[in-house]
């Protein structure tokens with residue numbers, strides 16, 4: 891998933907986008923593209939505020955649309971070593 895996200899110059903990719911039917915998300919919003927974040931079975935436990943921007947989607951590359959988003963969220967997930975973390 892990381893390989894695909896980096897190859898497509900994305901900032902995030904969900905497993906279902908590459909036909910893996912599991913709750914896994916990879917993200918890298920670092921400037922140098924060297925800080926991958928892997929969330930397995932993520933659960934949003936809190937969200938705050940409302941915002942949104944026009945976004946693209948690697949699965950529908952020809953389209954862009956405004957997507958409503960929270961300003962911040964709290965998420966708990968497992969990492970690659972099965973350790974739970976919250977951010």
Ligand SMILES: CSCC[C@H](NC=O)C(=O)O
Pocket residue numbers: 899900901902903904907945946947948949
């Ligand atoms: C803003 S959410 C990320 C959207 C897109 N990733 C998956 O489709 C990407 O451009 O990386």
